[in-house]
Amino acid sequence: MDFKRIPVVLKRYDFKSKMAICEVYSKNVMSNNGMVDASELIDKPLPWELEAFALFSVISFKEYSNNKFEDKKNNKRFMDIIASIRNYELPKLKNAKKSNEYVNYFMIVTGLNQFSMQESLYYKIYRYSYLFNFKNTNIDMKKRFLKKFGYSYEEFKELGIIINFFFANKIMDEDIYSYILRKYKHIVQILLKNRDEYIELQKKVTYDIDQYIYGFKYFYQFPFISYNQVIFLPLPHLIIHSITSSLLFRLTEGDARLREVFGKETLESYIVHLCSLSKSFDEVLPEYSYKYKGNEKRTSDVMVRRGKQCFLLDSKSMTPRVSLRDLTEKDVEHTINRLVSSVIQVYKHITECFKTEYYPFEEEINFLKEDIFGAVVVFEDSFALRDIIMKKAAEKLKIDNESTEYKYLCSNVKLLSLYEIETMIFKNYDVFQLLSKNRDDNNKWFDYTLIDYSHENDEIPIEEINQIIKETEKNLAEFSEELLKEGVISGA
Incomplete structure (x- = not known):
């Protein structure tokens, strides 16, 4: 499929179906600790390909048909689109082959889009728990965070860990997802844009189709998308990013x-x-x-x-x-x-x-x-x-x-x-x-x-990281008990 025809093709597909196919493949690149081994990604749509597909899906507005990706024929069409994204060569990279800049350019766009998937969830949680709760005589990050977002970092952290766990383990269903949206409604709202808002925001940094693959996508800051009164999470693999580095960017944006x-x-x-x-x-x-x-x-x-x-x-x-x-x-x-x-x-x-x-x-x-x-x-x-x-x-x-x-x-x-x-x-x-x-x-x-x-060193992580792991496991166990008590899941 021609790369530049993707927006036209996606107008023929139901928005809910487009979001659903993103979610199906996104959870396949997730793990409990946030680190995905490269060998597990072979023959699968890769995270940055899914992000490009999701961006095309959101921006390809005013769908005029209700085709769905769930059937075999259209699932093949999805894979054709992914292949088109994978094989498309950015003009700036193509032109750089004639100069000495190619390797440098390639490493920049590849590193920015790929390497974060190899980072430990526990390290990120440890880092941002420290940073967002830091206080000395010159700065009170906890106070700044509360003023900006209205809630403590602990609540963002809880939401991120819970979503990552249930998607990574392929046990998220509609009932659990709905319960999470209700319980953390106040936090979800901070990580959400409706479709119109998202498109308006994205167009400020995305000017042409060449930017859809490597360019910045606001899914990193706003992983939840609402449309026709439904809240979608098309790329759950970005949830940890949205409650760590993206929150810091949002907190300090425009404040040199x-x-x-x-x-x-x-x-x-x-x-x-x-x-x-x-x-x-x-x-x-x-x-x-x-x-x-x-x-x-x-x-x-x-x-x-x-x-x-x-x-x-x-x-x-x-x-x-x-x-x-x-x-x-x-x-x-x-x-x-x-x-x-x-x-x-x-x-x-x-x-x-x-x-x-x-x-x-x-x-x-x-x-x-x-x-x-x-x-x-x-x-x-x-x-x-x-x-x-x-x-x-x-x-x-x-x-x-x-x-x-x-x-x-x-x-x-x-x-x-x-x-x-x-x-x-x-x-x-x-x-x-x-x-x-x-x-x-x-x-x-x-x-x-x-x-x-x-x-790689096989030694057990230091006690501080072990403590983060234990706290995470404890919080997930408590949330699972809560789901059981509320009748969201059964004990069978």
Whole structure:
């Protein structure tokens, strides 16, 4: 099927049927812990394909026929549409094949659309429970959250976990779904748009059909769609996204000051907290101010040491711009330039400031240069190629690409996502062992991760994550008992 005919074809199908077929295949890419193994997705419609199909379905308004996808013939038509979405090549990607930008563009759109499906539900819940309940003298995130949404984060979390569980285990039925909508009506309303509102909102960021696959979709913020007095949840696999990162985006949207304070206070505190949970470190210290040659300066955001090795981290609350998914050239360039500046900042800290201008650790140690590591920790990764960022950083630093110093920049300065830090801490990885191993293998310098997932650590997660798992199981058991007591399900 021709990709550009999809909207025309979908006008022939009943809206309820379109939403139902999305839901059927969406729950097939869900799991209890939020992480879906790639092997389980073989020969199935993939999450980003379903998201594109759902967007086409909602925007293909004024249906003039009531065809349904439930019968065999039309189910084949659904798979034909999915194949058309899968095989369509974005013009900007196609054109980039003639230049050196193709791999970078491909990794950006692929990473932004695919990699979040590999992230643990429990890690996300732990992170956002901390962030949305954080309070110090400079910011009260809990108060801000309540003011913005009217309800505590706990209620959003409950709804998300319940929906994820019942869909992932293929036990959601109409009675349970209706009961959830009644019980959490106040929360659902915050995550819902009617079809007209959704279309109006989506059209502000989606200008042409080429954006339907990789472009931003408001299902991430508003997974519930109402139409003709029925509330649909076409993509239940997005529910956890909608009650975690999307709520933070909505909370800080249009408020640059709040975003700045959040990054400086809440995010930095969270990373210090994470590092304090690790068995890999002897010392963990937060940022502090110091004077050097009469100037007021600040250390790295987080400084950790084990033995004769140290690791200095700078956190960045940056998240990819919505238009980055559309590969808008100026936004790709803007993103890369910001990352380059952050890498340069970390490099200068570990080579010029640390030991020369300040020394944070209790124990006086003469660190070898090769044992001093630095990292830019980004809140959400843009998946821009690391070698491009390092080469641009070297160019600005006037470091020759063949020099020993360039090798040091690439081997000892890393660009890591917050999720990577969480994974290393929560799974009890030896962080300095990972850093050293990466440093010593120049084939790994530009990887997105320090972890070798083909030999993933099988250790039980740390107690804090075990506690989240236990609380989740307890809440689900209590909700199941409630369903039984209310007669929504039977005890048979």
